[in-house]
Structure formats: structure tokens, C-alpha cells
Amino acid sequence: MPTPLLSVRDLVVEFPTRRGTLRALDHVSFDIAEGEVLGMVGESGAGKSLTGAAIIGLLEAPGRIAGGEVRLKGERIDNLSPEKMRRVRGRRIGMVFQDPLTSLNPLYTVAEQLIETIRTHLDLSEKDARKRAVGLLDRVGIPAAARRIDDYPHHFSGGMRQRVVIALALAAEPELVIADEPTTALDVSVQAQIIDVLKEACIERGASVMLITHDMGVIAETADRVAVLYAGRVAEIGPVRDVIQAAEHPYTSGLMGAIPTLTQTADRLTQIPGSMPRLNAIPQGCAFNPRCKHVFDRCRRDRPELIARGGGRHVACWLFDREMEKADV
């Protein structure tokens, strides 16, 4: 089996507070293969963005990685010095954030920002860097790129700004792009365009994508595989089609039923009672057990690990372990 591009193993992120340590990510493990788009979904507070921040070493203090490891092409990157990490960030891992207005500096033109990024990471002359920047803007669909490159961020509309941010993320030919809610701030008609640009531009350059979003629809259209996060743990991970059409974890299937669709005409949406637990009140055993309709004793006692289900699927739910026990007998 080839080494995955990114491998995250048992990642633990903790926030020490006056009232004790909060564990925001609890033994999160997943891989991203080369050229793959991995979707990461979950509701607010599930730890999606935190996973992205931990990988690129941008955890905000006092948050810290308290365990596990992150490997990029086999090399550990979670214990690099800030100086070394800075060379990975941007060069090997590009980033696209939710709000395109805050990820661009309003005081510099787009050209200055792109050229600076390119020349920080690649050995190019000013002129070549500019040529490259125009090519990137053109690729992400900015009309008259050669002229517009000298505009300031405020001259661009929201969708166009997000295109500039994607161009910035791709400027140094990274191997992985982490996109954190890249379309959440945009209108639906623009969202579809940005998702297409992001996916195509990354595939062309052979970059893998970690797409963090709360929108299952975006994942369905974009990702190859999807990881579902619940209360800082991976509940289910597998190929998109399998997870969306035949979710196995009770949380995922509840979540899928809760989403209204254009084609379905159900009178009522599936309802998961309650809400996600706070970090200081995560129940013992399976974090989902108080809301689960299939709960049994073991769920309240032991935490389920990810159980391989074949075809690349993994589910953290005791229901499937029990099945296996039965099969053994």
C-alpha cells in the first residue's frame, strides 16, 4: 500500500482551562491519499476546523496537540519548530478559509500578495512570479486577469475574492490544500462555481484536498471520501456514495434524514433529539449514546473504536461489533 499523502493518527487536541482540561479532538485518525478529496463534515463544535488548524500548526493558544501524530508523506510535521512549520505552510500545504475578506490583506494589491507568496516559496524572479500569478488568476476564472491583478481586494466581489484566495493557496504548488468552509459566505449560484474551480484546479496540479464543511451537499458533489465528526471524534469514514446513501453510524443516518432535499417530499424530517454535548460534558462510552435510538449497555460503558466494514468504510459504533460477534458464533 502506498504511503498516504497525509496521515493523522490518534490526534488529541486539548484546551487547558481554569475548570480543567477540555479535550476538543479525541483520538482522531484518518488518511488522505494523493490526489484525493477528503470531505470533513460535522456540526458546529464537532472539531472540523480544529483538525485543519492542528494539521497546519495554527492552533490558537492555549490549545495544544496533546497526543498522536500527523505525517505528510511519511514525515512527522506535528512536532516541527515554528520556523520549519512555516516553510511547510503555504509551500506544501495551502489554505483556503471561509471569509475571503479577512484572508486577504486590504492594503496590498492582489499582485503584491500573490508575488510575495510565490517568491517566498519558489526561486523565481519578480517578472516570472508575476507571469505565474496572472496564470493562476486566469486559471481560477478571473476575467482579464492581467489587468485585474493590480486591483485591491475590495475591488473584487465576494466570489471573485474567494477565487483570489484559491489562487494564493495554489501559488507554491502545494501537495495538500485545506479548505475550511470555502463557500459558506457565498450565495448558492457562486458557491457552485467556486467548488468547481477549487476541485478542478487542485486535480490539475495533483494536489489533494481536505474540504471542511457543514454542508453535506457540497461534500456529495466534491469529495471522494468523507469523514463524519461528532464531539471531537470520527464517527464514520468512507467513500462518499456509501456514507451518504447508506450511512451506518446512527448519527450519520440521522443527520442525512434531517437534511431537506429538492426531490424528497417527506412530510417531516428525521429528528435527532437533543444536541451535541459540550466539551466539558461528553458522556462516558460512545459520545452519541444519549441521543441514539439503538443505544445498549456497552455504548454507555466503552468507547467504540473505528471498526473496518470493508470497502474502505470504518464506523465507530458497537452495533457493528455485535454483529461480528454473532457471525463468529
Add this chain to the structure above:
Amino acid sequence: MSDTLLSVQGLTRHFDVSKPWLNRVIERDDRQYLTASDDVSFDIRKGETFALVGESGSGKSTIAKMIVGLLEPSAGEIRFDGKAMDFASGAAMRTLRRRFQMIFQDPFASLNPRWRVGDIIAEPIRTFGLMRGEEIGREVGRLLEVVGLSAADAAKFPHEFSGGQRQRIAIARALSSRPEFIVCDEPTSALDVSVQAQILNLMRDLQDEFGLTYLLISHDLSVVRHMSNRIGVLYLGRLVEVADAKRLFTDPQHPYTRMLLDAVPDLALSGRRRTPVTGEVPNPINPPPGCAFHPRCPHVMPECRQIQPHSIPTATGTAACHLLGQGAPRAQQG
């Protein structure tokens, strides 16, 4: 037309977005106006859910605010249960206001953080003098239970609740004046999907229980599809299409509606081919002449660039597009 609860005719609202006087003089600029709502007309029948959809800047919220009387229209008329809303008369507005309420998008901003939940819900009851004394407390408890909270929650403050629970409190407050009509402005867009499902189900149950009429404002087509009977599609302040919910999704008449439908991510993974969406919503201060959608329209014709299309009756509503008026074969679906 006796079953029409709310009727909106030619509703128009301009906002003055001019630069300050001195700048105008020095830079020789004219006054600038933004037309947030341009000659919008629709009817809402008793007991139905009418939805307005559109992207940002389409005028959804402006129309909602005019309907509940928070903004005065520049032109046009709003008739509620046969009576025209008279913005000049405070007394007349107050009697009307009891009969309609509003639920806002952000449940963190719409509840006063210094008030107890019980007082928040009791305020409309007190304002309209519907009850007195101990009766009010009992009614607040009852309302909290109706929306799925407990009567004891009345003593708590809003910060003790999650987003979904706060939206339930906002709904209890809206119900407290016993309204017939509730304007819901993006009621679930600040919520997670599993909580959104709870709130949408609750809104449906309440509609059945109290015979409410809803005006639902949303940018999320799947929510609109799930909740509404009839839908109006807005683009840059103009109503481009009105139709029955089913019809709008199976047989959209206006090219913009079709584009919006195509832009929704496909959860069913049906692999349907999508018409690529192009362009963005233009600046509403200076909208394109003629049909505002013409720069993005795949079927644009010469007259679209000059003449603003009028609403033409369709099978279940209206649509404003030159393609329909000609009697020419409608554009094929992509």
C-alpha cells in the same frame, strides 16, 4: 379572493445611498438610490406557507420588514385581511400588529440578554393587554411547553440556552400575541442541520395546531421546498417568478429559477447534468437595464437588454420573462 390574508401590490422601497452633501458638490455626483424592492406584488392565502427565495441583495428582508411594518414602503400597498396598512396612524398599526409577528434569523441578537425568558415571552402579552396578573405566568409556561421547552425555563436568561433552544424561545414570543400570520426571516440559517430539522418540524406542527400562515424568507431552496405551498423568486428586488412549490421545482419558467435550482448541490448523487452557472448578482445600486438578469441569462434576446419584462400568468402563478411573452417555444431545460 376571500381567503387571501395578505396582499401586496406594487411594493417598492428605495434607499438613499448618496454620498454626503459636500462630497456630492465637490465630486459633482448625483444622489444615488438603491431600489431594494421594485414593484413587487403577491398574495398569501390563509393557512399556507408562502416563501420568498433569492440570493443576497435580492430584497427578501426588505420586503419582510415592510410587511411587518418596520419599514415604510416608498410606493405600493400592503393589505392585511382586507384592510390597507396605514403607516401614518400609530393606533391602526398597533391593532394590526398584534395579528402578525416575526421570527428573526439570529437567535443570539433577537433576544434581550438582560431579560429573563419569561419576561421576553410575556412582553407582547403585556403590550397588547391580552391578560393580567398570574394568568400571564401560566400562559408563558404553556407557550414554553408548546415549543418543546419546560415552564421552569421562564426564570432563566437567554445565554443559558443553545441556538436551537433560543430559536424556540423566539417562536414562543411570536406566538404569545396569538397572531394569525408569522414572518420567518431565515429562521434556521444560523442553526446546524440536526437542529434545523427540529425547528422546521416544530414550525409545521404549530401551523397545523394554530392554523398559522407563514411568510418564509430563505436562501436555502431545499428548506423552501420542504416547507412551502407557494414560492416567489426574487432577483435584484424584482419578483421574477411565482408558482406552486411543486411546479416551481419540476417545471421552472424563468431562466433565473432554473439556474438557482441547478446550483443546489445534489445530495442524491443522481449524476444529473448541470448547466454551468455563470456570473454573480450585479450591484443593486446600478442594476442592468431591461431585464436585470440579462447579463447572466443563457437565452438573452435583444429586447431583454432594453425592456423590463412584465409578469405574465403561467400555469400556477406568474413569471417575468420575454421568452414567455412571445409564445415562442420555451427554452429547453439543460
